[in-house]
Ligand SMILES: Nc1nc2c(c(=O)[nH]1)N[C@H]1C(S)=C(S)[C@@H](COP(=O)(O)OP(=O)(O)OC[C@H]3O[C@@H](n4cnc5c(=O)[nH]c(N)nc54)[C@H](O)[C@@H]3O)O[C@H]1N2
Ligand SMILES: Nc1nc2c(c(=O)[nH]1)N[C@H]1C(S)=C(S)[C@@H](COP(=O)(O)OP(=O)(O)OC[C@H]3O[C@@H](n4cnc5c(=O)[nH]c(N)nc54)[C@H](O)[C@@H]3O)O[C@H]1N2
Ligand code: SF4
C-alpha cells in the first residue's frame with residue numbers, strides 16, 4: 001500500500017472527501033473519510049464506505065463496441081464522428097443531441113457542452129439534472145437573477161431551526177444528516193421540522209413532521225408568508241432595501257391557516273406550531289430536494305420557500321437561508337458549465353443575446369447555437385418522433401430514470417444512431433446502443449466536482465484505466481477533433497479544460513455573474529494537482545473562496561434586488577380517479593444509488609432492502625387485498641411493475657411509494673420509470689416524478705421460491721425474478737404464473753451452469769403441496785440451494801446465505817439444510833440493519849432484550865451497529 005490519495009465520493013451531492021489507500025497489485029482499495037475535507041471531516045455513509053467493493057473489473061465495459069462487436073477506439077470514434085456529420089448534413093444540427101449527467105466531472109461536462117452548443121451549433125445538450133435540479137435552477141434565477149445556493153454546511157451549526165422539505169436527508173445526504181443530528185444532540189433547542197407526505201428516517205430527529213398532501217407545498221409556504229405578515233414578523237427594513245415585488249407576492253399568498261390546513265390536509269395545530277417557530281426563530285434554514293423539485297409546480301414551490309426567507313431577511317447570514325440540496329456528485333458543476341439545454345456556459349444562457357455573443361467570442365466560434373435545445377423529456381419525444389436521429393448518452397441510464405420509460409425504450413429502439421458512454425457493460429440503456437464507448441470509472445478518473453455548498457473538490461485517479469476505458473473528456477474531444485474542430489478541442493489533460501472553464505467564468509464578468517472562479521484562470525498543473533476543496537466564487541475579491549453569497553444584500557438581478565414571486569398554487573396535473581385511485585410516489589433507498597449499476601456490486605449494500613417493494617398504508621392494503629411480503633402488481637396508464645408489499649403507517653392512505661432503483665438487469669418487471677407520467681413543470685421542464693395516478697392489486701403466482709448460488713446463474717426468467725449479490729453468493733427471488741412440468745428437471749437445467757466438478761444432490765419434494773427443495777454440493781462445498789413453494793411459506797434466507805461463507809458444512813447443518821432453519825442452538829441474525837458491520841435485526845433485538853440496552857449508543861457499544869456511518873441509527877431506534 002502506498003500513501004493515501006485524497007479524492008471525492010462519486011455518489012451524492014454532499015461531496016465527501018475520501019482518503020484511499022491503494023493496493024494496486026490486488027486492485028483493492030482501503031477507503032476512509034478524509035478528516036480534513038470540510039464537507040465531511042472524516043465521516044462517510046454506507047455507500048461511500050463500501051466504494052472499495054465496487055471497483056472490480058467484472059461487469060465493466062472494457063472495450064469500444066460497434067453494433068455488438070468489440071473494436072478499436074479509432075473505428076468507434078470515426079463512426080461516431082462520421083455519423084454525427086452525415087446526420088447534420090442531411091437533417092441539420094438539431095437532428096443530433098447529447099444527453100449528459102451530473103455524474104460527469106466538470107471537465108467532461110464542459111467539453112460536451114462546448115461541442116454541442118459552441119461548434120455543432122445546436123442547443124441539444126441536456127442532462128439528467130433536468131430530472132433533478134432544474135426547478136431549483138429556475139427558482140433561483142427568478143428570485144436572485146442567478147442560480148445561486150447562498151449558504152454552506154457550516155450554517156447547520158449556526159441554525160436555530162432547520163426545515164427539511166421533500167428531502168429524506170437521512171438516506172440521501174447521510175453525512176449532512178449526521179452533522180445535523182450532532183448539532184441537535186449538543187443543542188436540543190435546535191428545532192427540526194420535516195415536511196414530507198411520508199414519515200421517513202429523517203423524522204428520527206424531528207420535533208415536528210408535517211405529512212402534507214402530495215404536491216401542496218406552495219400553499220403551505222404561501223400560508224407561512226401570510227402568517228408572518230399577520231404576526232408582524234417581517235423584516236420590513238430588509239424587504240425595503242433588498243427586494244422587489246413583496247406586495248404582490250403577499251397579496252397572492254392571502255391564505256389563512258384554516259385554508260392551508262384543509263388544502264394540505266394537515267392538523268391545524270401542527271401547522272400553527274411550524275409557522276410560529278419559523279416566525280420566532282431568527283436563524284432558519286430550509287433544506288429542500290426532490291419532494292420540491294420533481295413537481296409540475298416545482299419552480300413555484302422553490303419560490304414560495306424563498307419568498308419566506310426574503311420576507312424575514314433570513315438569507316446570506318450564518319445559520320439561515322434556503323438551501324437546495326444537490327443530488328448528484330456534480331449536479332452543481334453541470335450547472336456551472338451550462339449542461340441544461342437552455343443554458344450556455346458559466347452561468348450564461350440563451351435568454352441573453354449578449355451572453356451568446358460573448359461566449360461565441362470566447363470560444364472563437366462562428367457556429368454557436370442561438371436558442372435552447374430540447375429539455376430531457378421533449379428530447380426523448382423528439383427521438384421517438386424521428387426529429388432527433390442521432391443521440392449520444394453519457395453517464396446516465398434514461399431507460400430507467402426518465403418518466404414513461406417504456407416510451408424512452410421505444411424511442412431508442414427506433415433511433416437511427418445511439419451512442420452510449422458508460423463504465424458498466426450491461427445496463428438497460430447500453431442494451432440499446434449502436435456504439436458503446438467504455439468510460440473510466442470513478443477510481444480511474446481525474447478532474448473536479450462541485451458539491452451542494454458550491455465547493456469544488458478534486459477527484460483523483462487511484463488505479464490505471466480498466467481495459468481500454470478512457471476519460472469522458474478524452475472521448476468527447478476525440479470525436480470533436482474528428483468532426484473538424486481540432487483547434488477548439490486540443491486539450492491534453494483535464495487541467496487545461498479546467499483553466500479554460502475558469503477563464504470563461506471571469507470573462508467580461510465584472511461582478512455581473514455569480515459564478516466566477518477566475519482565480520484559477522492560470523492554474524498550473526501542480527496547483528491543480530494540489531487543489532484544496534474551495535467554495536466559489538474564487539476571484540480577486542475572494543481569493544480563498546466565499547462561504548455565503550448575498551451576505552451583502554446584493555443580488556444578480558438588473559436592479560440588484562431579490563425578487564418576490566407571486567405564487568398561485570396548482571395541484572399536480574394528473575389526479576387520481578376511479579380507475580387509478582392511488583398516488584405513486586418514487587424515491588431513494590439508503591444503500592442504493594439510482595439504477596444500481598455500481599452499488600449493487602457491493603454485497604453489503606444489497607442487504608438493507610434486497611427486493612423492489614411497495615409501501616402501502618394498512619387502509620389501502622385492506623381495500624385492495626394486499627398482504628405483507630406478498631407480491632403486488634402496480635399499474636398506471638403508462639406501464640406496470642411487480643413489487644413486494646410492505647404495509648406501513650409511515651405512508652399516507654391514498655399514496656404508495658416505490659424505490660426508483662431496480663432495472664431489468666436486477667429484476668424482472670421492477671423498472672418503475674415505466675409507470676411514471678411524463679408531466680413536467682412548465683418553467684423548469686422538470687418531470688413530476690413524485691406523483692402518478694396508479695392502481696394496485698395482489699399478484700397471485702402459482703409458485704414462489706428462491707435460489708442461492710455460489711456462482712452467478714442464467715435463470716430461465718419466470719414472471720418475477722430479482723437478482724441480489726451477497727457475500728460469496730447470489731440470491732434469486734422467483735415467482736411464476738405457470739408451473740414447470742417437473743421441478744427436478746427445472747432445477748437441473750437452471751443450477752447446473754458451468755460449475756464443473758461432480759455435484760452431489762440433496763433433494764426433498766412434496767408434490768401434493770407443491771414444495772420442492774434441493775441443495776447441491778461440489779467438492780463437498782455448498783454450491784447452491786433451491787426452495788420452491790406453492791404459497792409464500794418459505795424459510796428466511798439469512799441462515800442459508802451465511803452457509804456460503806463456510807468451506808464445509810457441519811453434519812448438523814447439512815441435516816438441517818433443507819428445512820431452511822438453523823440446527824438447534826444456532827441463532828439466525830435476521831435482516832441486516834447495519835450494513836457497515838453486518839449486524840442483523842434479530843441480533844440487535846436479542847441484545848436489547850437480554851442486555852437491557854436502552855439507547856442506540858448502548859447498542860453501538862455492544863454490537864458496533866450504527867457506529868460507522870450512522871445511517872441505520874433510525875432503524876436501531878425503531879427496534880428499541
Ligand atoms: N442513497 C441514495 N442517496 C442519494 C441518491 C440515491 O440514489 N441513493 N441520489 C442522489 C440524488 S441524484 C438526489 S436528486 C437526491 C434526492 O434526495 P431526496 O430528494 O431526499 O430523495 P427522494 O427519495 O427522491 O425524495 C425525497 C422525499 O420527497 C418526498 N415527497 C414526495 N412528494 C412530495 C411533496 O409533494 N412534497 C414534499 N414536501 N415532499 C414530497 C418523498 O416522500 C421523499 O421522501 O439524493 C441523492 N442521494
Ligand atoms: N421516478 C423517478 N425517476 C427519477 C427520480 C425519482 O426520484 N423518481 N430521480 C431523478 C434524478 S434526481 C436523477 S439524478 C436521475 C438519475 O438517473 P440516472 O442518471 O439514469 O441513474 P444512474 O444510475 O446514476 O446512471 C448513471 C450511469 O452512468 C454510468 N457512469 C457512472 N460513472 C460514469 C462516468 O464517469 N462516465 C460515464 N460515461 N458513465 C458513468 C453508470 O454506470 C450508470 O449507467 O433519475 C431521475 N429519475
Ligand atoms: S454522504 Fe455518502 S454518498 Fe454522499 S458523498 Fe458522502 S459518503 Fe458519498
Ligand SMILES: [Mo]
Nearest residue numbers: 131132327328
Ligand atoms: Mo438527482
